[in-house]
Amino acid sequence: MRSPVRGLSPSDSEEASDSTPLLQDAPRAEAAPVCCSARYNLAVLAFFGFFVLYALRVNLSVALVDMVDSNTTLIDNRTSKECTEHSASNKVLHNQTGKRYHWDAETQGWILGSFFYGYIITQIPGGYIARKMGGKLLLGFGVLGTTVFTLLTPIAADVGVGALIVLRALEGLGEGVTFPAMHAMWSSWAPPLERSKLLSISYAGAQLGTVISLPLSGIICFYMNWTYVFYLFGVVGIIWFVLWIWLVSDIPETHKTISHHEKEYILSSLKNQLSSQKSVPWIPILKSLPLWAIVAAHFSYNWTFYTLLTLLPTYMKEILRFSVQKNGILSAVPYFGCWLCMILSGQAADHLRVKWNFSTICVRRVFSLIGMLVSSWALQIHLPLFQEWLGLSLLKV
Template identity: 65%
Template sequence: MYSGSDSDTDDNEYPLLRGKPFLKVTKAPACCSARYSLAVLSFCGFFMAYALRVNLSVAMVEMVKTIINNSSASHMCPGHASSFVIQHNTTAPVYDWDADTQGWILGSFFYGYLFTQIPGGYLARKFGGKWFLGIGILGTAVFTLLTPLAAHLGAGYLIAVRVLEGIGEGVTFPAMHTMWSSWAPPLERSKLLSISYAGAQLGTVVALPVSGLICFYLDWTFVFYIFGALGILWFLFWAILVSDTPENHRRMSLLEKEYITSSLKNEMPCLTKTIPWGSILKSVPLWAIVMAHFSYNWSFYTLLTLLPTYMKSILGFNIQQNGFLSALPYLGCWLLMLLGGQLADYLRETWMVRTVIVRKSFSIIGMVGPAVFLVAAGYTGCNYTMAVAFLTISSSLGGFSMSGFNINHLDIAPAYAGILLGITNTFATIPGMVGPIIAKALTPSNTVEEWQIVFYISAAINVFGAVVFSIFGKGVVQTWAVADFHSHGN
């Protein structure tokens, strides 16, 4: 029978399961390997997923009629007042949607996204993550192609399409976590996952400015046609080249297959069909991840959906400038996410820093740091350089959190990582639903003072989540996540 407490006293053992000796295996080369090929393909998948998700944030600026009056113009920074009257060729329709309607449209994606998190993790564990992730992004791409038609039919139809897109994307992260539980050796976990999920940040980086250029030189409808078609193209590559597990991969070397399976033996000696739902829901370390994930996503989703609006309404940038400047924060986040993954595994493997220390340290940097610079951004006034710089630094530092609480699911319960991510991402989706609506409600006149309140709220929630995770987070496999623990009725 498995024995041991849930303390972190043995957290420096490798791999992460306490009481098991570290099994020395020959490390397979990373170059041209199947596991890094999976990381690259999943990187491209999350690139498309986030490009399909955020393009509406920029397109919305062009989809809605802008009424200029003395009251609204007085809130703009004077240096860019002319940007609203720049003319560009467009034949696409515009709509009379008020601020509340826009908030509901921008947040509607997350209503669908919420409901497929836990089912996505459960079904991916049972049937494999490849097709759930692939078809999820394919469905999002198809509904993206239908977005202009839905907008023409009315705001209600557009909200419905965005909800369906969210349903498709809701399975992606749990399915990917499930796949990595079978593919990622413990000492390469931070690197592989940071490469994989960094696609989300780069997708945002590319989609925001490219959407602005498409809106300017073509019209906003082409934003959805182009990105939707690219999403379908990615699915074809994913369907042909990816396997659910190393055992099913037909082209990988025997050395790499042995390296992966042997590295994971101590963490998942055997999988049971029974899922310990009661123990999962009572796990304090899991709820620590929930709080961190919820808190981080509050500021992340608020900026993701409303940063183009802030750039236009407060700083007065035109549609071309808007897309590029809105992308800068996510470019920094992408770079630091990749750097953080390399640094986290280096600290664990070379310096033998305990996993729990690495996860908590990276979470603090990736949550408290953004909070400080987000508040500072609210006090830059019309200093465009400082405003953009502080927003960029804020989001960039958030990239470190990927090697913090975001990967911690695989540390505490690798056999159920997809299910755990489904649970935490369910709660972490709530900010995407209510954040834009609350932010829109708090900024009816789009004044600097109103946006300061939005930034204060986001920063306070971020700090709260970092504190909770720092106190209650763990870095070792929990007793309830071990197969032989269940087999003895415990």
Template identity: 60%
Template sequence: MDQYGTDTEADEQETPLLHRGQADKVQRAPACGSARYGLAFLSCYGFFVVYALRVNLSVAMVDMLNTTHQTSGNHSVCPAHGSPARPKHNRTASVYDWDSETQGWILGSFFYGYIVTQIPGGYLASRFGAKWLMGFGILCTVLFTLLTPVAADLGAGYLIATRVLEGVGEGVTFPAMYAMWAAWAPPMERSRLLTISYTGAQLGTVISLPLSGEICFYLDWTYVFYVFGAVGLVWFVLWALLAFDTPNTHPRISERERLYITTSLKNELSSSVDHIPWGSIVTSGPLWAIVVAHFSYNWTFYTLLTLLPTYMNDILGFSIQQNGMLSALPYIGCAVLAVLAGQLADYLRETCQYPTVAVRKAFSFVGMIGPAVFLVAAGFTGCNYILAVTFLTISSSLGGLSAAGFNINHLDIAPSYAGILLGITNTFATIPGMVGPVIARALTKQNTIQEWQTVFYISAGINLFGATVYTLFGRGTVQPWAVPRSYSHGD
């Protein structure tokens, strides 16, 4: 295990040493119109596409099922809300007789491909550049999304295979983007830039859930995949034209901004990644603290992401049109709090001089314990749908705080290898997406409130465990194995 940063006091002493000397030598470049913030918004759009393509199936699934032949799926536990009967629309798309177990495998299949390319994605990005790896990864997902209706018609097995291949494409996106931010994000702006970038994931959820419901209602479920596929193609064109791997390769960046970024990172980034200290990486205590936190948080996140529309429909009695809008509410709050958390975290670190480790742990703790409490509470609201939606919204919203916590801690402890570290933690954090929906659907075969309470209890307990481990073992300084070899020869 690592010796560096073994307690909070070490973090307090070491963190300023990484930034003080160089901060005085170069003038901060303005944010407005800058290349780094341009990259943040462009990558935000990219992650919007990533999550829109990931979650739209969870809404479309409700309309893909042949409910006329399902005795257990006709009525919700609670009375239906809104207008008693929605008008019939012209249904031209096929419907399918999939049982709850098959549905669970279809919803979870994405992650079987997603987990495969996490670590290779981080390695390839560090060796060959992140721009085209990220671009072609999302393009691959877009193309298979457009083929989803054809695959569904061929059978559940073909749909599962298509979703697995979508996951393979998306698996490289987060490691690639972390590798890119290692070269683009000044240390004292990391929280701001990364939360803007990854808020796209929340926005993709917020917009695609209700929009998917409207598309299913007014057109049919096949158009869900065609519309969002087209949005993804537009992003790829913009990314190919406007994104660049490093400030030094950007043709339109100002000299002031280029110097600001490269100077602020010069003592943190290794000049070569030909030698990757795999032994030190896999035995790093601070890395495993992130792994546990990431796994735990994602268990709750993915369970709700894939099954919230089902819960709204089967328990609370909302139609698919209402379903998408209400399923999006939790992620609206999550996106807002994530951006605010990024701003506050960097303010506390830079202006108030709080140690990085304290900031990361505080945001992680509140961002994991808070969701656990309100998730359990939501299970005891019965058919009080206003309270249920409120608690689910608060639960996911508080989860947004962790965006400024463990979620970007990879860049604090090893910026040169951030993509690889993210690949490792995201590999473990993908497991909940693979098994969570399957376990949840297996536990809710009768669709009773008591069964869903069990699902919520499991998620909350895992969240509590992850928050505890990260609070005890998380660190905020660059680890010794990640410090450039040439560091001792000058500053």
């Protein structure tokens, strides 16, 4: 079996790497049933875990619209004729019992952006810790920490903007370990030919969490007040944590209810995939051009994704002049498209590899290209009649 260091050596051709000899050398075990299987139960629980994570992450973006006194930042937009028709919706009366704060646009930017200062710190350490101790507890306590800090958000807002910024950064620290922890778990749970399906199911929860959280936060702010946004999603996070700790195991060998057939299927499909290499070949990794191509693509995607995720509700309030209720619904539309395409593309990717013998690298290149081009195009189009809904829905295809 080739070591990871040799796998990155210049002498290996791209096509040789893409042919995945490890999968060809190993005899293909008979697949275990999907229904009620431990691996798909893990995918479903992970789905709801990332649902909770992104709900906790984005609810402030909508709640902030209702937390800030409109007179502080809301200025009539004179630059676009299309925006004037939405200004009337801001006059609709709704529950305003929640406390209001006089935070200018710069302060709001710090509040929304502070999450990512914590988030970036724990990404790489999270992967190292997950490799050493397993992903179950790391992911579980990452979600729990974010949940607890979310429940404390109304208190921090009352204490002061500095306390709220620090709290959001701490939430980011907790969430930063979750994706590396999930990757570590799937390395022990996902059979190679089911990997795209299992990962797409689990990570699609992030998009659905955004889809549900944004409009629901707007409705809660409209009919109740913004503090209940944090309490509701915080309680959901605690319930998920209890189920995760009770039902999930780091590896198939220690799972309490997995069938013998499924355990053997997973282990046999992965036995030639696992490396005995203990050290990480950092120098060859850093010299790998395909790695930097992936980094560039991921950076470009995340730039758009997180800019919209964080600032779209504020933009729709300050510039397009939507009410908090309609704001949440419209802000969620792009992520509904993202969630739907993530589920379908995972199924399509495995189908192309298994049934049509497409190479893994071909599938990834084509899918990445389609996703980037469609999103870029949708950001620039102007649809006079349907731009409010259709343009937004195309953003995240």
